Amino acid sequence: MLSVVVFLPLAAAVVPFAIPRVTDRFVRWWWLAVAAADFLLTIVLWAARPGGDGYAYEVNLRWIPSISSGYHLGVDGLSLPLVVLTAGLFLACAVYSLRQQKRARSFAALFLFLETVSLGLFVALDLILFFVFFDLSIVGMYFVIAGWGHRDAARAALKFFLYTFVGSLALLVGFIALYVTASPHTFDIVELTRQNQLAGGGWAAGLVLLALGVGFAIKTPTVPFHTWLPPAHTEAPAAGSAVLAGVLLKMGTYGFIRIAMPILPDTWRRYAVVFVVVGVVSVLYGALVALGQRDFKRMIAYTSVNHMGYIILAIGAAGMAASSATEARELAVTGAVTQMVSHGLITGALFLLAGVLYERGGTYDLDRFGGLAASAPRFAGLTAAAAFASLGLPGFSGFIAEFQIFTGSLGAAPVATVLAFLGILVTAALFLRAFQKVFLGKPGTPAADLTVAEGVSIAPLLVLAVVLGIFPRFLLDLIEPASRSVLNLLAR
Amino acid sequence: MNEDPLALLPEIILAAVAVAGLLLGSYLPRRKQWPVRLLAALACVGGLAATVAVWGDPVRTVFGRSYAVDVGTNAGRVIVLVAVLLTLGVSAREFRSAPRESEWYVLVLLAALGTIGLTGANDLLLLVAAYLLASIPLYAVAGFAKDDAGTEGALKFYLLGALLGITMLAGATVLFGVGGSTAYADLQKALGTAPAAAVAVGFVGVFAGLLFKMGAVPAHFWIPDVTEGTRPPAAAFLTTVPKIGGVIAAYRLAAAAMTGSHVDWALLIAIVAAATMTLGNLAAFFQRDVRRLLGYSTISQVGYLLMAVAVAGRNELALPSMLLYLGAYAVTNLGAFAVVCALPGRRTIDEYRGLLRRQPWLALSLVVCLLGLVGTPPTAVFAGKLTIFTAALDGGYAWLVVVAAVNTAASLFYYLRWIAPALRRGGGPNPAVPGGWAAATAYVTAAGSLVLGPLAGLALAALRGDLASM
Numbered sequence: 001m002l003s004v005v006v007f008l009p010l011a012a013a014v015v016p017f018a019i020p021r022v023t024d025r026f027v028r029w030w031w032l033a034v035a036a037a038d039f040l041l042t043i044v045l046w047a048a049r050p051g052g053d054g055y056a057y058e059v060n061l062r063w064i065p066s067i068s069s070g071y072h073l074g075v076d077g078l079s080l081p082l083v084v085l086t087a088g089l090f091l092a093c094a095v096y097s098l099r100q101q102k103r104a105r106s107f108a109a110l111f112l113f114l115e116t117v118s119l120g121l122f123v124a125l126d127l128i129l130f131f132v133f134f135d136l137s138i139v140g141m142y143f144v145i146a147g148w149g150h151r152d153a154a155r156a157a158l159k160f161f162l163y164t165f166v167g168s169l170a171l172l173v174g175f176i177a178l179y180v181t182a183s184p185h186t187f188d189i190v191e192l193t194r195q196n197q198l199a200g201g202g203w204a205a206g207l208v209l210l211a212l213g214v215g216f217a218i219k220t221p222t223v224p225f226h227t228w229l230p231p232a233h234t235e236a237p238a239a240g241s242a243v244l245a246g247v248l249l250k251m252g253t254y255g256f257i258r259i260a261m262p263i264l265p266d267t268w269r270r271y272a273v274v275f276v277v278v279g280v281v282s283v284l285y286g287a288l289v290a291l292g293q294r295d296f297k298r299m300i301a302y303t304s305v306n307h308m309g310y311i312i313l314a315i316g317a318a319g320m321a322a323s324s325a326t327e328a329r330e331l332a333v334t335g336a337v338t339q340m341v342s343h344g345l346i347t348g349a350l351f352l353l354a355g356v357l358y359e360r361g362g363t364y365d366l367d368r369f370g371g372l373a374a375s376a377p378r379f380a381g382l383t384a385a386a387a388f389a390s391l392g393l394p395g396f397s398g399f400i401a402e403f404q405i406f407t408g409s410l411g412a413a414p415v416a417t418v419l420a421f422l423g424i425l426v427t428a429a430l431f432l433r434a435f436q437k438v439f440l441g442k443p444g445t446p447a448a449d450l451t452v453a454e455g456v457s458i459a460p461l462l463v464l465a466v467v468l469g470i471f472p473r474f475l476l477d478l479i480e481p482a483s484r485s486v487l488n489l490l491a492r
Numbered sequence: 493m494n495e496d497p498l499a500l501l502p503e504i505i506l507a508a509v510a511v512a513g514l515l516l517g518s519y520l521p522r523r524k525q526w527p528v529r530l531l532a533a534l535a536c537v538g539g540l541a542a543t544v545a546v547w548g549d550p551v552r553t554v555f556g557r558s559y560a561v562d563v564g565t566n567a568g569r570v571i572v573l574v575a576v577l578l579t580l581g582v583s584a585r586e587f588r589s590a591p592r593e594s595e596w597y598v599l600v601l602l603a604a605l606g607t608i609g610l611t612g613a614n615d616l617l618l619l620v621a622a623y624l625l626a627s628i629p630l631y632a633v634a635g636f637a638k639d640d641a642g643t644e645g646a647l648k649f650y651l652l653g654a655l656l657g658i659t660m661l662a663g664a665t666v667l668f669g670v671g672g673s674t675a676y677a678d679l680q681k682a683l684g685t686a687p688a689a690a691v692a693v694g695f696v697g698v699f700a701g702l703l704f705k706m707g708a709v710p711a712h713f714w715i716p717d718v719t720e721g722t723r724p725p726a727a728a729f730l731t732t733v734p735k736i737g738g739v740i741a742a743y744r745l746a747a748a749a750m751t752g753s754h755v756d757w758a759l760l761i762a763i764v765a766a767a768t769m770t771l772g773n774l775a776a777f778f779q780r781d782v783r784r785l786l787g788y789s790t791i792s793q794v795g796y797l798l799m800a801v802a803v804a805g806r807n808e809l810a811l812p813s814m815l816l817y818l819g820a821y822a823v824t825n826l827g828a829f830a831v832v833c834a835l836p837g838r839r840t841i842d843e844y845r846g847l848l849r850r851q852p853w854l855a856l857s858l859v860v861c862l863l864g865l866v867g868t869p870p871t872a873v874f875a876g877k878l879t880i881f882t883a884a885l886d887g888g889y890a891w892l893v894v895v896a897a898v899n900t901a902a903s904l905f906y907y908l909r910w911i912a913p914a915l916r917r918g919g920g921p922n923p924a925v926p927g928g929w930a931a932a933t934a935y936v937t938a939a940g941s942l943v944l945g946p947l948a949g950l951a952l953a954a955l956r957g958d959l960a961s962m
Binding site for chain 2: 062063064065066067069128131132135136139143146147154157158161162165166169170172173176177179180185
């Protein structure tokens, strides 16, 4: 079942190449149909999930027995929300790209390929399988940016590829070190978690965590490894940016929670303060630099650094040995996962809106716009909703996530948490300022309002963010058992 | 005695067909030499069949203890023969109806024969003989076109080969002198009590010759000149096949002969590996000529292969991982060269601009092969790299793994410098229609490299086994 969900998009990507003389129109609708089907399948996965702890829909086949690496898939409360989010965001991109004119066939094939890769990463329970998907996500996104990006796309794509590839190799070295230190040797995440072989491992365990930390931190990205992000986002096409921010960035934070914390609990607790500091610096630095941007897309890119910072802060605080209560730490981890989902929805929507802005004005420069609310009310309304959601206003999912993160972290890392509060103030300021510049003020050149495809792709993401903001229980019920088991593993 | 000629059936087929091809070629009209090509291809297929038929047989040595028939030899045979088949594919157009077409096939077959001899040699004397058989036809291959650039490359190749052939012979003499035998099994017992300095000198001498064969630092100087100067199919052959013999022979020398000595040969090989991958990558960085770039890239690839040699005999993953990487490398590297052969008019990176537009499938093959050389999953080289890194880390060479990881990241840069223009639009008029056979070879290798990766589990299981140790 999981394999079908993962590989359906890839199998479907071949079809437009197999049929002779296929029209672009067919390709776009085919893509949409496949993405919708896969999204429905993930909903079924959620609905039909058997209760209880542990992994659902587990598959474990022999793959490379010589190095005990298997084709091991499974979902739990940490990965299932991200799987559904991934399928949903790709569906939104398929709808948004119904007007995609330029080489539609290759574009659709690449996105379907990326969808398989992203879904595969979130369900992989084997380090090698995880790494394969991790690396392929980089390759796929490189071609999206290089092939369909704006003016400076070639440079940005190169930087993106090189930078994140360095991260993936650090990760590979860390994975191999985990394999070598395990006995019996294995790449299986579940088995490695059970062994916990590096407990009290001293400097060797520290080095492994460093390798994993650098690998995931580059992908997340956190300060000081974030410099690839703004150019990649600025040059990528709108759908590419939405996937990059909404799905690919989650791979880093998901890696921390799925791999680094359960497999190296002892070491994680010892160095948790490093993650807290990195998280807070990312929060503040991301927010402040975003405040200084005039380019709308660059601004959102930096707010991503800010939002990812909250997640790192939360998982760092969860590892702090300080006498904070278990409930608080559980809240922090749950908040981190909720934040991943919430950020995926909201930032995905924001990047698609940025694509609309570029479509209308041919630029992302905030100063070149003004008074668009008069001529494009729907556009203005959706952007306002997305901006408020992103700054964490109550009623949106971002509030639920950040509230949990702050409550959970306050006991363990009070100073850091208070500092991170300031990040919210700055993001509020910058979103209001950007909104005022573009939509309010004296009307400039009028712009067309949202088309149906644009509206249908963006609005559901924000509706979901609101639903999660008001009725978060159905999501939290899924995440909480999983974050409890992560904490149990961490407490060993 | 164990003088069983049937054990050498693949080698015998190659030798017989080489002679037959030479004779047949001299009786055929110049424009109709395709039967020789067919004969060469049949020889490879026959050799492959003969190898696969004896794959699972127990390890043994034949003709005294001089020649091992084990997983190393068998894998070497398969990889070399597949590489020769692919070389025939890329060279079909280049040499069709050329004045010396049949000589080309004969030289390729003889060099392949020598290379297979290197992989199986279990005795220093046979190793030297195989070295010569594997080298001399290659000098002629390098200068085959008789043009200035090719002749210069061939001369450099020859001089370096002659020099390091002498050091190899001298090293073998020293090891014979202190060990009392040339057979690896005897050396393994004797070298433990022999003076360490003499053993070290002897080992370095023999190893230097093998470094020349695989084109590793510091014996790599011939690679860039030969790859740039000679004809592209010859360059494809020269950067792929000799390495197979050199690497397997080095592994066998280290694992079978040197493990008894007190010389820290592993550290020496590890340092050579680190230097090879680093220098190869740094030199490739700003090359504009695609063949020179590929030449330096093949140097860096040898560095990764040598990592497995450095941990030879220390864990059971070292040999299978190295053989897997060799096979993956051979297919992927030939694939990249096949694209170059299919587009003989384009020499520099900039001339590949717009390839995606004009030749989408060829461009895709190029991308797969180049990313494959980087070691991007799920290609075959990724599986090889993963297992080699694992073997090296398990063998205690963490620093080498870190160096290799950094190098891999760095290598991405120059491969992308080639990929990026190929994907971009623009570019001049298409200089020539792509050659059918070379393009087909490119597609086959790219597909093979993609398919072999996920099947690495099966390959590793087949490559598991011991080297002959007696």
